[in-house]
Amino acid sequence: MAIDHTHVASRRSWVASANDHGTDFPLQNLPLGVFSKAPDGPRCGVAIGDKILDLRTAAERGLLRQPAAEAVLGENLDALFALGRSPVTELRHDVFAILDSETGTPDDSLLHEMSDCAMHLPTSIRGxxxxxxxxxxxxxxxxxxxxxxxxxxxxxxxxxxxxxxxxxxxxxxxxxxxxxxxxxxxxxxxxxxxxxxxxxxxxxxxxxxxxxxxxxxxxxxxxxxxxxxxxxxxxxxxxxxxxxxxxxxxxxxxxxxxxxxxxxxxxxxxxxxxxxxxxxxxxxxxxxxxxxxxxxxxxxxxxxxxxxxxxxxxxxxxxxxxxxxxxxxxxxxxxxxxxxxxxxxxxxxxxxxxxxxxxxxxxxxxxxxxxxxxxxxxxxxxxxxxxxxxxxxxxxxxxxxxxxxxxxxxxxxxxxxxxxxxxxxxxxxxxxxxxx
Amino acid sequence: MAIDHTHVASRRSWVASANDHGTDFPLQNLPLGVFSKAPDGPRCGVAIGDKILDLRTAAERGLLRQPAAEAVLGENLDALFALGRSPVTELRHDVFAILDSETGTPDDSLLHEMSDCAMHLPTSIRGxxxxxxxxxxxxxxxxxxxxxxxxxxxxxxxxxxxxxxxxxxxxxxxxxxxxxxxxxxxxxxxxxxxxxxxxxxxxxxxxxxxxxxxxxxxxxxxxxxxxxxxxxxxxxxxxxxxxxxxxxxxxxxxxxxxxxxxxxxxxxxxxxxxxxxxxxxxxxxxxxxxxxxxxxxxxxxxxxxxxxxxxxxxxxxxxxxxxxxxxxxxxxxxxxxxxxxxxxxxxxxxxxxxxxxxxxxxxxxxxxxxxxxxxxxxxxxxxxxxxxxxxxxxxxxxxxxxxxxxxxxxxxxxxxxxxxxxxxxxxxxxxxxxxx
Structure with missing residues (x-):
């Protein structure tokens, strides 16, 4: 299989903790989850180092492509997953571009401290x-x-x-x-x-x-x-x-x-x-x-x-x-x-x-x-x-x-x-x- | 147990088919379900003879008590069932009063022909x-x-x-x-x-x-x-x-x-x-x-x-x-x-x-x-x-x-x-x- 640029080992993030040796969440991971920070309700995010990228904020600022941009506005990841793999891959590329130190602009207003947030189930898990x-x-x-x-x-x-x-x-x-x-x-x-x-x-x-x-x-x-x-x-x-x-x-x-x-x-x-x-x-x-x-x-x-x-x-x-x-x-x-x-x-x-x-x-x-x-x-x-x-x-x-x-x-x-x-x-x- | 008035055998409905011998849905039954009649989407109803009482219409006309009146406005019965048995019993009494020939006023605008309607699952059945x-x-x-x-x-x-x-x-x-x-x-x-x-x-x-x-x-x-x-x-x-x-x-x-x-x-x-x-x-x-x-x-x-x-x-x-x-x-x-x-x-x-x-x-x-x-x-x-x-x-x-x-x-x-x-x-x- 062809490995795309999001796996290139030399790429680093402007989020410093994402470059720490041994972190679970380097720029090459970008896992999806649902978090909340009081007093706001649950929203979708991406883990990066010891921070969470707020996908709602990123979508509202026009940093994400459709259809994922619309799908991540909900309280869980059901709507995004319903779109299938390609839109999730596009979202990955957009988030990579935001967080990459070469292509992205450092902007802490997109981030939350993971330690300030509560995590929730990623989807509604009907089955x-x-x-x-x-x-x-x-x-x-x-x-x-x-x-x-x-x-x-x-x-x-x-x-x-x-x-x-x-x-x-x-x-x-x-x-x-x-x-x-x-x-x-x-x-x-x-x-x-x-x-x-x-x-x-x-x-x-x-x-x-x-x-x-x-x-x-x-x-x-x-x-x-x-x-x-x-x-x-x-x-x-x-x-x-x-x-x-x-x-x-x-x-x-x-x-x-x-x-x-x-x-x-x-x-x-x-x-x-x-x-x-x-x-x-x-x-x-x-x-x-x-x-x-x-x-x-x-x-x-x-x-x-x-x-x-x-x-x-x-x-x-x-x-x-x-x-x-x-x-x-x-x-x-x-x-x-x-x-x-x-x-x-x-x-x-x-x-x-x-x-x-x-x-x-x-x-x-x-x-x-x-x-x-x-x-x-x-x-x-x-x-x-x-x-x-x-x-x-x-x-x-x-x-x-x-x-x-x-x-x-x-x-x-x-x-x-x-x-x-x-x-x-x-x-x-x-x-x-x-x-x- | 004490049998309440909704079981009294002599009570009849102004919906004629509800009084037919052998009907599944006499005035004494009043089962709950979810139906739709094109072009409208699913709503909650009660079977009566060969008709369906439209619970949304009944609620909107003020014929039902709270909290059931609000709960039956949804697309299924989840919200009503979440209230527990007492509100469901109150709803039964209200619907009985509407459909009883002694207490109710005949009003076909509350009803749909069952044969014109499609039936749906009553609840979201998460489990x-x-x-x-x-x-x-x-x-x-x-x-x-x-x-x-x-x-x-x-x-x-x-x-x-x-x-x-x-x-x-x-x-x-x-x-x-x-x-x-x-x-x-x-x-x-x-x-x-x-x-x-x-x-x-x-x-x-x-x-x-x-x-x-x-x-x-x-x-x-x-x-x-x-x-x-x-x-x-x-x-x-x-x-x-x-x-x-x-x-x-x-x-x-x-x-x-x-x-x-x-x-x-x-x-x-x-x-x-x-x-x-x-x-x-x-x-x-x-x-x-x-x-x-x-x-x-x-x-x-x-x-x-x-x-x-x-x-x-x-x-x-x-x-x-x-x-x-x-x-x-x-x-x-x-x-x-x-x-x-x-x-x-x-x-x-x-x-x-x-x-x-x-x-x-x-x-x-x-x-x-x-x-x-x-x-x-x-x-x-x-x-x-x-x-x-x-x-x-x-x-x-x-x-x-x-x-x-x-x-x-x-x-x-x-x-x-x-x-x-x-x-x-x-x-x-x-x-x-x-x-x-």
Whole structure:
């Protein structure tokens, strides 16, 4: 693919913090989000260093081309994403020109301090679907529940499988989350279910992506068109009450166990920003079925994957009290996704199911093949049987009250400026003592 | 419970067709819906006989009390349902007074001919959840798939189980539905999956209900409050591609198999209209677990159930060509719901999951205990092994192209005027021949 000027490593911004080594938001990133600064309501912006470019102000001053200029005036990014990829790319070029030290004129009146702003969900997220494409996660969870001879279900190698998740409780990074109540059963450890706070409360490190423009009911998106419906990426923590989930799972799948909340990072890293960090689709496991032709496209096979280094930290109450920093939990990568985002959209819509602008798609937990790559406590502690020890001596089987889990994502490749996702954070507060 | 004047059997409307024997929409029903008459856009209305009372016009003429008068000015019922049950009851009393032959003044300028209007979805349906409370369906499907010694999963008697369904493809009655494509595997009949149009395409007779006002994330709705969040009921056909569903089901549950569309009847039969037709909660099966206390409320146990006679018909191309009427398929009833609507909402929100005004909740397929009560082809034809014969000699294992399935619901009780739901209809059109 041809890499355009927005990826040239020598270009710098007149926003000084965007040129800092290690910033998530250099001039080459320019992610989209929704912020507010009191007393104003939510509006659309672009992260640059430790600042936010105000897209409404930029549009009102005539610095952005149509149709994006009109679309960014709303309270979220739905209207922009509905336009499709080309207008988003044009917007990127316009914002690049504004912020580039060679072509732009320094003008602080276009900017807000990120630290003065609250972040909001990027879109209305009318639909939220969670896939299961982390193959090492699928294998390890199956082995934990069913024993070492577990085989992936027949469907796993034919299609990317998924479930509908709960859109109403998607939370933006930084929102506290209450430990849920429910009927719990810790696999064979509990002979019968009991009611109370989840004791196997867990995180899941996933990536998410946003849909636009989507399709009409009854009209599938073909695999060759599907990439045009992926606007950008975020990090996603699919909080999971494993004891509630294990009790409810058969035969309908996860419901209450996943409904207390799902946290996403607020900035949408566009597919344009991700262009230097694409990968081929993951290779098939040996001896498995051939992928059906409606899920195969040569460009998607060549560069439909993404290469994001992913990691998670935990920050306990004890660490905070002692003035200690968060402790690393794991490192993994988006290269362990067995299906590409385009394949997920083609599969999602093959029945004619409608996808709408701003819909959120989760990848499922992206564990890697080794012990250090496991992207949930369920896997890290082998469902509580092998507690992990943190640097300060604390141990964890699952999440304790007060623990803050943060997810991180970075893209690095020689010759290109590294970009980051910004953190996806959430702290767990104690369960309610009673209902009603 | 005290029955109010809107249920008195002797009251008649000045809208003549509302007094016809057998009408679904007498003065005692007054269901809420969203209609449009060209060239105007969608607005809120009430069904009365073969007419629609225009709630916008009624509000503008000062015939309705606040806050409902303001809430019905929108393009759907979200704002009204957000107000909660009392304003909906006040609206019912105001509309009754307008349409009652004793208290109202005949005024055709408030009315539209139903046959001149198009119906729309009643709310924005941001969330759609499908439960599994038809216990005879759960047992029979389990036996068909797993054999005659099948036992319901442990969770079934403790909690109403559910899955998140796809809100974006909920369709209003009368919308055609395209037979979906997908990876299909007909249980053991197919050794491996193949791609193509679903050949086991099925209907499911369910009821639905609408939520209002709902809760905030992290704050469960208690069982004693839950009934106040049920605004009214509809009929629901959860079209299901069984061959696609059987292949994808383990372990995540149904996804593509249920995503081509879900059809609902357009009129919301309010809980006030249903008041004479309440039932006690269904009795527990002998020897089963006690229901957890967070799902038990004495009023809900006494009258949390509903008594709706349910039926379905099929109208094939051959029948239409021969000028024959639709043929009956089955009769069942909402009394076979093992959990009440209030229990479903209490369970749905126990984790803190947010429910929003206008969310749609499906009950799951409501089969009865006998062969004549089976509410899907999967059960009626024993997954295709025992085709059913229609009155004109045609046979069906599942739905053929051109078949129109219609669901009906009626409430009858001595001393009260019967009310109906209006039909929930959908015709299946041939699958696409290719994608993209």
């Amino acid at each position: 939220f679907t969670d896939f299961f494409v982390g193959i090492h996660h699928a294998i390890r969870c199956g082995e934990i529940i069913n024993g070492p001879h577990y085989q992936l279900p027949l469907n796993y190698h034919y299609i990317p499988t998924a479930y509908n998740a709960r859109a109403s409780t998607v939370l933006v990074s930084g929102t506290e989350l209450r430990r849920p109540l429910g009927m719990r059963k810790r696999l064979d450890q509990d002979p019968l279910p009991t009611f109370g706070p989840s004791v196997w409360f867990d995180f899941e490190l996933e990536m998410g992506f946003f849909v636009g423009p989507g399709n009409r009911t009854g009209e599938p998106i073909s695999i060759s068109d599907a990439a045009d419906h992926v606007i950008g990426f975020c990090l996603l923590n699919d909080w999971s009450a494993r004891d509630i989930q294990m009790f409810e799972m058969a035969p309908l799948g996860a419901f209450n166990g996943k409904s207390s909340g799902t946290t996403i990072s607020p900035w949408v890293i566009t597919v344009d920003a991700m262009e230097p960090f694409r990968l081929p689709a993951m290779e098939r496991m040996p001896g498995t079925a051939s992928v059906p032709s409606y899920l195969i496209d040569s460009a998607d096979q060549r560069e439909g994957g993404i290469d994001v280094a992913l990691s998670a930290t935990i920050w306990t109450e004890k660490m905070r009290a002692a003035g200690e920093p968060p402790a690393p939990l794991l490192k993994t990568g988006s290269r362990y996704m067995y299906w590409t985002p385009a394949q997920m959209l083609a599969q999602h819509s093959i029945t004619g199911c409608r996808l709408a602008p701003g819909d959120l798609i989760g990848t499922g937990t992206i564990s890697g093949p080794t012990r250090a790559d496991l992207a949930s406590f369920f896997e890290l502690s082998t469902v509580g049987k092998e507690p992990i020890t943190l640097p300060n001596g604390e141990t964890r089987e699952f999440i304790d009250d007060g623990d803050e889990i943060a997810l991180f994502g970075r893209c690095e490749r020689g010759g290109f400026v590294s970009i980051g996702f910004g953190p996806c954070m959430g702290r767990v507060t104690p369960a309610l003592e009673s209902v009603g | 759609f959840t499908d439960f599994f409370v038809g216990i005879h369906h759960a047992i029979r499907c389990g036996e068909i798939i797993n054999g005659p010694h099948y036992q319901l999963p442990l969770n079934y008697h403790y909690i109403p189980t559910a899955y998140n369904a796809r809100a974006s493809t909920v369709l209003v009655s009368g919308t055609e539905l395209r037979r979906p494509l997908g990876m299909r595997k007909r249980l053991d009949q197919d050794p491996l999956p193949t791609f193509g149009p679903s050949v086991w395409f099925d209907f499911e007779l369910e009821m639905g209900f609408f939520v209002g006002p709902g809760n905030r994330t992290g704050e469960p709705i208690s069982i004693s409050d839950a009934a106040d969040h049920v605004i009214g009921f509809c009929l629901l056909n959860d079209w299901s591609a069984r061959d696609i569903q059987m292949f994808e089901m383990a372990p995540l549950g149904a996804f593509n198999g249920k995503s081509s569309g879900t059809t609902i009847s357009p009129w919301v039969i309010t809980v006030d209209a249903m008041e004479p037709f309440r039932l006690p909660a269904m009795e527990r099966m002998p020897g089963t677990a006690s229901v957890p206390s967070y799902l038990i409320d004495s009023a809900d146990q006494r009258e949390g159930g509903i008594d709706v006679a349910l039926s379905a018909t099929i109208w094939t191309e051959k029948m239409r060509a021969a000028g024959e009427p639709p043929a009956p398929l089955l009769k069942t009833g909402s009394r076979y719901m093992y959990w009440t609507p209030a229990q479903m909402l209490a369970q749905h929100s126990i984790t803190g999951c947010r429910l929003a005004p206008g969310d749609l909740i499906g009950t799951g397929t409501i089969s009865g205990p006998t062969r004549a009560d089976l509410a899907s082809f999967f059960e009626l034809s024993t997954v295709g092994k025992e085709p059913i014969t229609l009155p004109n000699g045609e046979t069906r294992e599942f739905i053929d192209d051109g078949d129109e399935i219609a669901l009906f619901g009626r409430c009858e009780r001595g001393g009260f005027v019967s009310i109906g739901f209006g039909p929930c209809m959908g015709r299946v059109t041939p699958a696409l021949e290719s994608v993209g």
